[in-house]
Amino acid sequence: MQRGAEIVVRGAGVTYPGAATPTLQDLTLTIAPGEFLVVVGPSGCGKSTLLRTINRLIPLGAGSIAIDGTDIASLDPVALRRSIGYAIQAVGLFPHMRVGANVAIVPELLGWSRERIAARVDALLTLVHLDPKRYRDRFPRELSGGEAQRVGVARAIAGEPRVLLMDEPFGAVDAIVRSQLQAEMLLLVRELGTTTLFVTHDVDEALLLADRIVVVNRGRIEQIGTPLEVLANPVSPFVERLFHANDAVVELREKARELHHR
Amino acid sequence: MSYIIAHPERVLSLTGAHAAMVIAALVVALAIALPLGILSSRKPRLRPLLLGGLGAIYTIPSLALLALLVQLFGLGAAPIFVALVAYGQFMLVRNIDAGLRGVDPAMRDAAKGLGLSPRMQLLRVELPLALPVMVGGLRIAAIATIAIGTLAGYVGGGGLGVLIFDGLALHNTAMIVAGSLSVSLLAILVDGSLRWCERAVRTRLGG
Numbered sequence: 501m502q503r504g505a506e507i508v509v510r511g512a513g514v515t516y517p518g519a520a521t522p523t524l525q526d527l528t529l530t531i532a533p534g535e536f537l538v539v540v541g542p543s544g545c546g547k548s549t550l551l552r553t554i555n556r557l558i559p560l561g562a563g564s565i566a567i568d569g570t571d572i573a574s575l576d577p578v579a580l581r582r583s584i585g586y587a588i589q590a591v592g593l594f595p596h597m598r599v600g601a602n603v604a605i606v607p608e609l610l611g612w613s614r615e616r617i618a619a620r621v622d623a624l625l626t627l628v629h630l631d632p633k634r635y636r637d638r639f640p641r642e643l644s645g646g647e648a649q650r651v652g653v654a655r656a657i658a659g660e661p662r663v664l665l666m667d668e669p670f671g672a673v674d675a676i677v678r679s680q681l682q683a684e685m686l687l688l689v690r691e692l693g694t695t696t697l698f699v700t701h702d703v704d705e706a707l708l709l710a711d712r713i714v715v716v717n718r719g720r721i722e723q724i725g726t727p728l729e730v731l732a733n734p735v736s737p738f739v740e741r742l743f744h745a746n747d748a749v750v751e752l753r754e755k756a757r758e759l760h761h762r
Numbered sequence: 763m764s765y766i767i768a769h770p771e772r773v774l775s776l777t778g779a780h781a782a783m784v785i786a787a788l789v790v791a792l793a794i795a796l797p798l799g800i801l802s803s804r805k806p807r808l809r810p811l812l813l814g815g816l817g818a819i820y821t822i823p824s825l826a827l828l829a830l831l832v833q834l835f836g837l838g839a840a841p842i843f844v845a846l847v848a849y850g851q852f853m854l855v856r857n858i859d860a861g862l863r864g865v866d867p868a869m870r871d872a873a874k875g876l877g878l879s880p881r882m883q884l885l886r887v888e889l890p891l892a893l894p895v896m897v898g899g900l901r902i903a904a905i906a907t908i909a910i911g912t913l914a915g916y917v918g919g920g921g922l923g924v925l926i927f928d929g930l931a932l933h934n935t936a937m938i939v940a941g942s943l944s945v946s947l948l949a950i951l952v953d954g955s956l957r958w959c960e961r962a963v964r965t966r967l968g969g
Contacts, residue, residue, distance in 0.1 A: 582877030592872025
């Protein structure tokens with residue numbers, strides 16, 4: 501299957517019209533092909549903005565972003581978005597389209613043949629553990645929260661994207677369903693090899709899913725590192741507090757520190 | 763009732779003419795209102811001007827507007843047709859605008875993020891989602907058009923108004939009742955079926 505793309509963000513900055521301070525400031529990072537990068541930070545820190553600059557839903561005010569060496573500013577934004585998977589917290593399934601039609605949107609836009617699309621839809625639904633026969637012709641309103649999130653993921657990867665953007669895709673489901681979806685997500689993306697940028701405010705989710713974690717605060721990167729590194733060596737009081745905020749994490753952190761210094 | 767029983771073909775043919783006039787006016791009104799409504803939903807600075815202007819037309823008493831239009835177009839179907847199209851604009855544009863602006867921003871975000879072109883966002887996502895509110899506007903406009911359409915009988919435009927105004931002139935109460943009753947029935951029928959449509963599209967959207 502397709503390999504993930506490399507994403508290089510250089511000095512990215514975004515200032516919303518009329519805002520006194522920039523939402524993103526001088527952000528630089530490289531996401532390796534196939535890497536699962538989780539952006540974590542408090543609400544309003546600019547993490548969603550970062551994600552949305554990559555498919556040009558938000559224009560960069562400064563700096564540049566390149567996917568596999570091509571500056572995205574030189575690409576047609578509509579074509580760029582079709583090549584990038586996109587899943588959001590509100591799920592965003594279109595209520596007037598059946599599950600199958602929702603999943604088929606991007607392949608249709610890409611001009612695939614009808615047979616190829618039908619086969620792809622069934623394969624994707626199976627991949628996210630929904631029986632195509634049962635779910636293909638349902639409307640989104642006939643799905644549970646977890647099922648809808650699964651369809652949202654299936655739709656995001658339908659066009660065989662080399663980059664996947666996910667903005668708190670599991671934010672709207674209960675804890676049990678969420679951990680199930682997280683575990684499946686991990687396997688799925690590993691298997692596909694898609695480069696994934698995943699935004700969350702949930703520290704546990706970040707620790708579970710990430711190859712590397714990017715901690716963002718007030719539009720700047722506080723720290724980038726593997727979950728272990730970030731836990732063991734928080735570079736600032738902010739990062740320490742963020743991961744300390746969760747009691748369950750404290751224990752894990754002690755263990756991580758031990759492991760790291762061994 | 764006696765007039766309807768005595769002249770069923772006449773009442774039926776006038777009802778048909780009335781319905782045809784209303785449908786033609788609504789089709790033309792929609793063709794104008796759709797681009798205006800889309801424009802209004804996209805350009806917040808233009809919206810008050812547009813809706814204010816159409817609202818102003820709407821507040822002109824229909825008889826006064828019709829008198830003015832007769833001066834311009836003469837007697838017959840033309841002045842009433844223009845009046846009906848003009849009156850419909852306000853309700854149609856307002857609801858198209860409201861329907862489009864009421865679309866969940868997450869839907870717009872998802873559509874754009876998945877790579878739908880602006881045209882496809884409108885045709886495949888925004889308009890279908892705005893449909894219940896738009897049908898609601900069409901229903902109100904249709905009822906008003908049926909009612910105001912009776913004035914056609916006054917200016918030689920035909921339709922069920924003929925029975926009412928001829929009845930008034932001839933002091934023929936049965937004729938007046940036949941006209942009023944038929945217009946009311948037509949209005950109730952159209953209201954009911956468009957309500958049904960509205961509910962059907964709303965259910966389809968899961969609301």
